[in-house]
Amino acid sequence: MRFLSTRERDGGVIGMTSSLDRWLVGRSARVRATPADRALKALSTAADKSRLWMALGAVLFVAGDRSARRGAVRGLLALSIASGVANGVAKPLFPRRRPPDESVPFVRRLVAPPVSSSFPSGHAASAAAFVTGLALESPAAAVAVAPVAAAVGYSRVHIGVHWPSDVVAGALFGSAVALVTRRWWAVRDDEPAALGPVEHIDPLPKGAGLLLIGNPHAGSGDGDDALADLRERLPAAEVLELGGDDFEERVDELMRRDDLRALGVVGGDGTVSAVAEYAVRHRLPLAVFAGGTLNHFARDAGVERTDVTVAGLEAGEAVRVDVAGVCLDGAEQRTFVNTASLGGYPDFVRVRERWERRIGKWPAAGIAMVRVLFRAQPLHVTVDGAHTALWMLFVGNGTYHPADQIPMSRPELRGGTLDVRYLRADVPFSRLRLVFATFTGTLEYSPTYRHRRVSRVDVRVAEEAVSLATDGEVDHRGKDFRFTSGPSALMLIKRGRAGNSQRNT
Structure with missing residues (x-):
């Protein structure tokens, strides 16, 4: 099988395709026809202009968990950079002829094959950038998507529009771009923060001795649902809803009760901060139940799940954590x-x-x-x-x-x-x-x-x-x-x- 003439072998910045490239393409061409030929051609076409990855990113963004959504955004961002550089910069700088039409069987060929430089593969760069960016945030989601990315890369050789080295170079470049995004967009560590030592308190079974303060308007209006759920799980707790002109008076009155042993709060960060101020002032343990929109403190402290806090109440366990305060104009103190x-x-x-x-x-x-x-x-x-x-x-x-x-x-x-x-x-x-x-x-x-x-x-x-x-x-x-x-x-x-x-x- 003839691939390139002597003149063709010597031309271009990249020069002649390697003997390994020719051997690999030849091996691929000798694979007998199967239904996979149509599937690989369709997959390669679906990845044109990154449509496949944009669709997968949208699915992950809508149906995935928090890490998968971050991974989808990072993957699409890395893809856009990798694709732009590979197709707009690298291809003009490194001209290389694509494999000749006769290098693969007719059934595999595209009706309108691309005419731009073969090096590097923009499809492979986009696929690798997307899956690597996804892996940085959500390894589990990336494991599911990686076979699709590998199939897209191979499909470019299978249908005869790229040499294997084009695909390898594109994939390496795309992965490198995704890894570089960490330099200006740090990968979030979802592990809870390091906290202080574990201490033992009196157990509060079913919330006995707990004053639970809730914000019914937290979490985009879902606060009532969170409070209702906690009323069932902690039937012995005293529940007080945040708000009203006499709220502080009611809290101060409840604080004077002899049977009060801990405070609880359900709401977002603003509500947690307000109740934490009471807990610090009165030296009472605080049970935090995430009920806001973002719940940064609950997530960082490892109490985003209700079960973790309920288990602490039942077992009588707590940990020491830092808070901060600000004094305004030498008078008002805010935690x-x-x-x-x-x-x-x-x-x-x-x-x-x-x-x-x-x-x-x-x-x-x-x-x-x-x-x-x-x-x-x-x-x-x-x-x-x-x-x-x-x-x-x-x-x-x-x-x-x-x-x-x-x-x-x-x-x-x-x-x-x-x-x-x-x-x-x-x-x-x-x-x-x-x-x-x-x-x-x-x-x-x-x-x-x-x-x-x-x-x-x-x-x-x-x-x-x-x-x-x-x-x-x-x-x-x-x-x-x-x-x-x-x-x-x-x-x-x-x-x-x-x-x-x-x-x-």
Whole structure:
């Protein structure tokens, strides 16, 4: 079988196809006809213009779990980069003839074969980018999709439009692009944060001695369902719904009861933060039941599942975790369990959370960053006595990861650490430099970004009072803010497991 003439073998940047390529194509051509020929041709056609991967991504996004949805977004993002570079840059730079028509049987050939350079395979690059991006977030979903990606790669050889080395090169390139996305979009660690030591408390069977405070409006209006479920599971608990002008009076009255041994809360982060303040003040254990939209604290503390907290109540087990506090203008004290922020950060959080459940935290954060930066006004402050102007200030309870990118996870909720980050506005072209650094993974080298891990930080606003956001709630204003860590200040009811409480030790 003749493949290329001598002139053809010497032409092009890539040059002559290797003898191994020719041998492999020849072996493939000698495989007898089967129904798989039609299936491989159809599969290869379905992957044109990445239609197959966009459809799979949509299915995973709609029907998959949280990690599968993140994987679908990362895979499609990696695919778009890999496909664009492979087809728009690499093919013109590395011209290579495709296998001749007669290299495969007629039944396998496409009616209108592609005429662009054979090297590299854009189909293989797209397939590998998608499945590798998916694997970074959801290995289980990637295992199911990987055979399809491999079949797409082989189909390009089977129907005679690529040499095997084109497919291998495309697949390696696509995988490399997906892996590089970790540099500016960190892979989220879904493992619970490292917590403090396990402690024993009096068991609270069926909720006896528990005051359960619930937010009926949490979780997009699903709070009533969560409360109803907990009333059945904890029939001995006293239930109090959040809200009403006399809510604080009712809580204070219940706090004086002699049989009260623990507090419980069902709701989102804002509700958890409010009830945690009572628990810390009265030195009572806190049972957290996730009932909000995102439930960052419950997820990080490993109590997102109701069974974990109920088991802790029954067994009488709890763990110590850090909380943080902020003193406003030397008077009002506010507790927070996740983050506090000034400047454009409250708006950043609102935009990010609007998109986070749909496209994942990092893409949502990227959209929010761009929108807020180009609308925000500089905030002139002193941070621990140093004068600066900033776009936004982030103060996290505990250690957030990664340190040099948009925070994605919290590996520790112990140790008395505040994670302080702010974006400077007093650097030339700071907006553009921040956007560039965020999307290229170079934030740690940018003069516009500052990151510290401390136990206390003082911030004074030079102008009029500004809004403070704590755990998503923006309902306080001030000029002087003192943020402090409360090491092991909260006793969280949870069935203790060494894997959670001793992580990273």
